[in-house]
Amino acid sequence: MEQNQKNTIEIGFTINGEERVIRTKPGKKLLDLIREDLGLTGTKYSCGEGICGTCTVLMDGRPVKSCQLDASIVENKEILTIEGLSGDGDEELHPIQKAFIEAGAVQCGYCTPAMILRTKWFLEKNPDPSREEARKAISPILCRCTGYKKIIDAIMLASEKMRRE
Ligand code: FES
Ligand code: FES
Structure with a gap:
């Protein structure tokens, strides 16, 4: 600097x-x-x-x-x-982004970028988490819309998708 x-x-x-x-x-x-x-x-x-x-x-x-x-x-x-997140020049969404859409975990979307990035960090160190582990992992981010259930659904779906890839 x-x-x-x-x-x-x-x-x-x-x-x-x-x-x-x-x-x-x-x-x-x-x-x-x-x-x-x-x-x-x-x-x-x-x-x-x-x-x-x-x-x-x-x-x-x-x-x-x-x-x-x-x-x-x-x-x-x-x-x-x-x-x-999707990589250089890649128009395909990241599996976590797809999972959030499929699980209906995006409502107003304001917290979603943070939720998705935190999910990426979490799934890289814990690729096959429990729902409770997922809930704790995203607890530092507040969502005013979804009540979190769908966000946890999305994390579990993303973990499945990423393990299949
Ligand atoms: S805007 Fe940074 S923690 Fe709320
Ligand atoms: S989807 Fe609206 S704040 Fe989380």
Whole structure:
């Protein structure tokens, strides 16, 4: 990370598989870097206080609440947002995305990008979970619509799909 006389900083990192160097204002939150500087609006702002989890992205494969982090933390790291989930140039949805649609786990959709990214992290370390394990795994993310049953259904369906692939 470099700072120059115009009081901006340069941050080098990888986002959705692409290496980028972004010049931005010091003190910017990671969520704002993603939404404003990169235009990736799939990552959502809600509480801004680290409570709801809708701003979740994966940093080096682990879920983080991007509204709580200074953007400079991503220097030399890999970030995955919902836009990068299907892979470079791949129009096919990821099995987790398909499972959320098939299980009816998307209502307003506001929490869905965070739920899907957290599910990806979870299923990579636990490919054949119980419903209770799935429920605990997504508990840091609040959904105001579904009552969670369909989201757990979607995680179980995604785990089946991914084990078959
Ligand atoms: S917007 Fe980040 S935790 Fe709620
Ligand atoms: S689907 Fe609406 S907040 Fe979760």
